[in-house]
Amino acid sequence: QVTLKESGPGILQPSQTLSLTCSFSGFSLSTSGICVSWIRQPSGKGLEWLATICWEDSKGYNPSLKNRLTISKDTSNNQAFLKITSVDTADTAIYYCARRLHYFDYWGQGVMVTVSS
Amino acid sequence: DIQMTQSPASLSASLGETVSIECLASEDIYSYLAWYQQKPGKSPQLLIYAANRLQDGVPSRFSGSGSGTQYSLKISGMQPEDEGDYFCLQGSKFPDTFGAGTKLELK
Numbered sequence: 493q494v495t496l497k498e499s500g501p502g503i504l505q506p507s508q509t510l511s512l513t514c515s516f517s518g519f520s521l522s523t524s525g526i527c528v529s530w531i532r533q534p535s536g537k538g539l540e541w542l543a544t545i546c547w548e549d550s551k552g553y554n555p556s557l558k559n560r561l562t563i564s565k566d567t568s569n570n571q572a573f574l575k576i577t578s579v580d581t582a583d584t585a586i587y588y589c590a591r592r593l594h595y596f597d598y599w600g601q602g603v604m605v606t607v608s609s
Numbered sequence: 610d611i612q613m614t615q616s617p618a619s620l621s622a623s624l625g626e627t628v629s630i631e632c633l634a635s636e637d638i639y640s641y642l643a644w645y646q647q648k649p650g651k652s653p654q655l656l657i658y659a660a661n662r663l664q665d666g667v668p669s670r671f672s673g674s675g676s677g678t679q680y681s682l683k684i685s686g687m688q689p690e691d692e693g694d695y696f697c698l699q700g701s702k703f704p705d706t707f708g709a710g711t712k713l714e715l716k
Binding site for chain 1: 610641643645652653654655658659664696698700701703704705706707708709710
């Protein structure tokens with residue numbers, strides 16, 4: 493059974509760095525073809541793909557945010573991570589991690605992140 | 610980036626009515642197209658992948674079709690539990706991009 497669960501700080505101030513963790517089970521990020529992605533959704537709005545990391549450690553970033561994003565993984569502990577630097581109120585959203593093939597087949601429940609002074 | 614133009618933005622259907630949602634890609638995405646349903650306060654659920662393949666556990670009234678740049682999701686017989694938001698996703702080329710979504714309501 494594949495499960496993913498996101499964790500994060502809940503609330504942070506503008507200019508801080510957001511650190512998110514995706515803890516998953518039921519698959520391994522060392523298996524060929526498997527990737528984990530981060531996607532976010534501001535309240536009442538659509539979905540925005542942020543970043544992906546794959547089994548062989550290749551990484552992809554949304555060009556609109558690329559300079560602010562860092563994705564990484566800990567294969568032995570079944571975790572993936574995302575850091576977003578210099579956050580502002582526009583980064584307030586629900587952040588999801590998901591397993592990616594050529595589509596996202598399993599999603600976490602999401603974690604709400606609020607950026608506020 | 611590949612742009613995904615999804616239509617309509619909102620839709621109201623009667624019980625048992627057949628519903629269609631469309632996604633148009635700005636270039637050929639070679640059937641790397643998925644459809645999702647999202648209900649309030651929940652994460653998106655995969656309905657269709659590879660344009661026309663039904664995800665395990667999804668009712669057979671959901672179907673997908675299309676190729677090249679044009680894709681559609683059909684719900685054959687609207688049910689109350691089908692209310693929600695629907696999104697398409699292209700996974701052909703980074704960055705992955707979503708359609709803007711369709712809000713489906715029961716009339």
